[in-house]
Amino acid sequence: MNCAVKFLLFCTVFASSQPTDNNEGLRLVSVFFRHGARTPEASDLYPNDPYKLDAFLPMGWGQLTNHGKRMAFTLGQVLRQRYDKFLDKTYTPEIIKATSTDYDRTKMSALLALAGLFPPSKTQKWHDQLDWQPIPVDFDKSAMDFTLKRPNTYCPTYMKELERLLQSDDTLAFLKTHKETLQFISNHSGRPMNKLSDTFAIYQTLTAEKTLNFTLPEWTKDVYPEKITMLAAKQCEIENQNDLLKKLNGGRMLGKVIGNMVAKTEGSLQPHERKMFLYSGHENNVINVLAAMNLFQTHFPNYSSAVIIELHYLRSRQDYAVKILYVKDVYQPPVELTLPNCEEYCPLNKFIQLTENHVPKNYTLECDSIVNLD
Numbered sequence: 001m002n003c004a005v006k007f008l009l010f011c012t013v014f015a016s017s018q019p020t021d022n023n024e025g026l027r028l029v030s031v032f033f034r035h036g037a038r039t040p041e042a043s044d045l046y047p048n049d050p051y052k053l054d055a056f057l058p059m060g061w062g063q064l065t066n067h068g069k070r071m072a073f074t075l076g077q078v079l080r081q082r083y084d085k086f087l088d089k090t091y092t093p094e095i096i097k098a099t100s101t102d103y104d105r106t107k108m109s110a111l112l113a114l115a116g117l118f119p120p121s122k123t124q125k126w127h128d129q130l131d132w133q134p135i136p137v138d139f140d141k142s143a144m145d146f147t148l149k150r151p152n153t154y155c156p157t158y159m160k161e162l163e164r165l166l167q168s169d170d171t172l173a174f175l176k177t178h179k180e181t182l183q184f185i186s187n188h189s190g191r192p193m194n195k196l197s198d199t200f201a202i203y204q205t206l207t208a209e210k211t212l213n214f215t216l217p218e219w220t221k222d223v224y225p226e227k228i229t230m231l232a233a234k235q236c237e238i239e240n241q242n243d244l245l246k247k248l249n250g251g252r253m254l255g256k257v258i259g260n261m262v263a264k265t266e267g268s269l270q271p272h273e274r275k276m277f278l279y280s281g282h283e284n285n286v287i288n289v290l291a292a293m294n295l296f297q298t299h300f301p302n303y304s305s306a307v308i309i310e311l312h313y314l315r316s317r318q319d320y321a322v323k324i325l326y327v328k329d330v331y332q333p334p335v336e337l338t339l340p341n342c343e344e345y346c347p348l349n350k351f352i353q354l355t356e357n358h359v360p361k362n363y364t365l366e367c368d369s370i371v372n373l374d
């Protein structure tokens with residue numbers, strides 16, 4: 001091996017092991033993430049669960065655990081490490097906007113991620129014993145959230161199409177194939193398993209309890225994690241099964257990301273200093289935005305997982321490009337994802353073309369909604 005080759009190899013290895021922003025062409029970053037680990041939701045419980053409310057106190061149902069808080073905070077630190085130079089150390093209100101769904105756990109996860117991302121710079125340190133500064137998080141009240149919230153309560157076209165697919169021969173055949181397993185879960189849990197959404201609920205509860213290091217009942221060993229995860233992930237898959245669902249689901253937010261990226265390239269993004277958008281949500285927010293980019297391979301995302309969409313200006317090409325990263329686990333390096341039929345740095349125009357069928361042009365109209373969803 002000659003020196004030049006060695007040097008090249010060294011550079012490649014060095015570059016790919018650098019988690020920070022060695023790319024000076026970075027212009028805008030959008031991050032969709034799932035909240036940290038949490039306690040189960042009351043609506044997801046099963047009658048024979050040995051763990052009752054007192055097991056989850058003082059936080060109660062559907063709230064972040066301490067471990068979950070650390071995860072969300074760590075996600076912020078991961079972003080700090082990667083975007084340290086890009087963002088600068090000093091927080092300004094223009095530089096970042098954080099939006100959450102209307103849940104305690106997602107609002108808290110957003111606050112925690114911001115705490116990991118923007119510890120106070122020297123001049124912003126305001127208290128000796130607190131390495132933290134307040135940074136606001138926006139949210140729409142649940143009944144008015146037509147962006148991050150699942151569209152299955154407000155977008156009639158989506159609701160009809162999803163219902164059609166859930167009742168389709170394919171889905172019914174799938175349920176029939178797994179009849180034995182469903183009956184087994186139902187027998188032991190005491191909760192009927194007639195629909196995929198029932199398996200989704202039980203997956204959520206068992207995963208929450210397992211992550212709390214609670215001992216799961218003996219019977220779950222036969223069906224959890226493998227079978228129940230597979231069944232729950234099937235529900236996620238069906239929610240994004242075709243172009244229409246992808247468009248009305250994650251395409252909604254992808255359209256907003258594309259709008260922001262285009263505005264950034266044109267110098268019209270307001271405020272001009274904006275460099276990052278954080279979207280704090282749920283597993284569906286991670287899944288749906290992946291699906292809208294044809295990057296969703298059926299799975300159930302981890303707590304605090306994140307999809308990152310970066311806009312770069314590549315001097316070598318004199319053009320803008322989009323790069324996608326998936327933080328599957330906050331304690332592991334992010335994975336780079338490449339859009340089908342594109343490259344790692346996907347030219348912005350091509351990115352727009354490739355996702356065109358999954359981006360609504362007029363959401364209210366395409367949802368056939370009598371309420372204005374804009």
Ligand SMILES: *[C@@H]1O[C@H](CO)[C@@H](O)[C@H](O)[C@H]1NC(C)=O
Nearest residue numbers: 179180181182183184185187
């Ligand atoms: C479920 O319970 C019913 C009634 O006790 C029983 O007949 C059936 O074999 C059980 N099925 C499974 C898969 O455990």
Ligand SMILES: *[C@@H]1O[C@H](CO)[C@@H](O)[C@H](O)[C@H]1NC(C)=O
Nearest residue numbers: 037065066067068211212213
């Ligand atoms: C569960 O156990 C693992 C391994 O011992 C530990 O790393 C983790 O922090 C524990 N989680 C909680 C919520 O206690």
Ligand SMILES: *[C@@H]1O[C@H](CO)[C@@H](O)[C@H](O)[C@H]1NC(C)=O
Nearest residue numbers: 299300301302305328329332
């Ligand atoms: C979740 O995190 C674990 C632990 O790092 C990892 O092995 C797994 O692949 C992740 N799962 C998904 C679906 O990303």
Ligand SMILES: *[C@@H]1O[C@H](CO)[C@@H](O)[C@H](O)[C@H]1NC(C)=O
Nearest residue numbers: 361362363364365366369374
């Ligand atoms: C979207 O469609 C609705 C209903 O037809 C119409 O009222 C509205 O003006 C359209 N919005 C845009 C931005 O074109």
